[in-house]
Amino acid sequence: MDKRKVKSLFVEGPIPPTRLSDSIAHHEHKTNIGAHALFLGQVRADSIEDQVVSAISFTAHEDMANQIYSEIREEAFSKFEMTCAHVYHSLGIVQTGQLCFSVFTSSARRKMALEGCEFFVEQIKARVPIFGKEHFASGETQWKINS
Amino acid sequence: MDKRKVKSLFVEGPIPPTRLSDSIAHHEHKTNIGAHALFLGQVRADSIEDQVVSAISFTAHEDMANQIYSEIREEAFSKFEMTCAHVYHSLGIVQTGQLCFSVFTSSARRKMALEGCEFFVEQIKARVPIFGKEHFASGETQWKINS
Amino acid sequence: MKTLKVKLFGVLTEIAASSEVELNVDFLESIGVLELQAELIKKYPAMKLVQLKIAVNNQFVSDGQCHEGDIIAVMPPFSGG
């Protein structure tokens, strides 16, 4: 499998936790791996002016997002010695407590897995055109602003 | 649940990937969480002088290990704003491709989860009296030396 | 007078009540993206409050020109993750 083949960043709806354990289990035959690092973004029940977030809906400029994600992958594999990386972001509605973003990197060495994972997290948040809209229990909405 | 209660670091044999997804799924009701970070150590089929590692067996000074792990937890929770942390290390035989070490931290904020996770990984490797012995296919063994 | 199609994202779709708008602008060969941005804000003043990012043919540009037929996308700050 070519680790650099073009992959889509997006999944429809929340990322199921079993997807991650399946992914981990699939790496058991890759005995050159010594370390995995995972980051999971979970929708938080933020309080904003007396209202509590109940879900976030995500939209994106999908073509550009996948193109930029592909550039980020290239950069990540050239900077960090990794055997593979699996990255997903949700589109559509994700309820509080559910996962909307996952980064899973593997390497022979722990430093490379950890640093590669953090690189993906920061670069994707900063550079990929994804837009979150917070939904409140009242039915009101508000566009998310990343801190 | 008191996040600081004394917990054992050790599990007998490899850490099953399903343990991790169950753990992730159990955090779904904790809607104050915004980010999880995981580190997984996997036994690598290292080549050492023409022999290939087939398994590692782990032993420990268990009492001291749990006591030092408990100190590391205290330090981690005072340094990083985390909602919880689950850390496991194997004792006994773990085959190549299987998991022997897992760190799982959760926080409202991604930085805290990522930094807390890395803190546990580095501190546990450096300070906890665990001893790995590499087993080769030939039946020979060699005590592991951390790089 | 030429017509440029502009795709909108995030909060901009609510300001314009549409995910794609047409701008009628007067230019010969091409128009600068900053001029295009000014036209957009003239039509939708609330966009002045948003830090806009403009992509021409799927490339972000901070300056440069757009031509008739180019794919133009205007986005607010990203908020994924």
Place this chain on the structure above:
Amino acid sequence: MKTLKVKLFGVLTEIAASSEVELNVDFLESIGVLELQAELIKKYPAMKLVQLKIAVNNQFVSDGQCHEGDIIAVMPPFSGG
């Protein structure tokens, strides 16, 4: 002559062919841990090649004293993770 029980770990259990050894040493109230280490190396010369960590009553010490009845543990470098 007093007898100190010493628990061993990792490669040290193979050098001594046991996970616990008894050291017969001569002291009054207490013996320094560095002296204890020297006694251990005298009995098991291969331990000289290992960077030893000594714990007295479950606390690592680089210096200090041990008394009869103390729980003494001697360990090689850690290699978990």
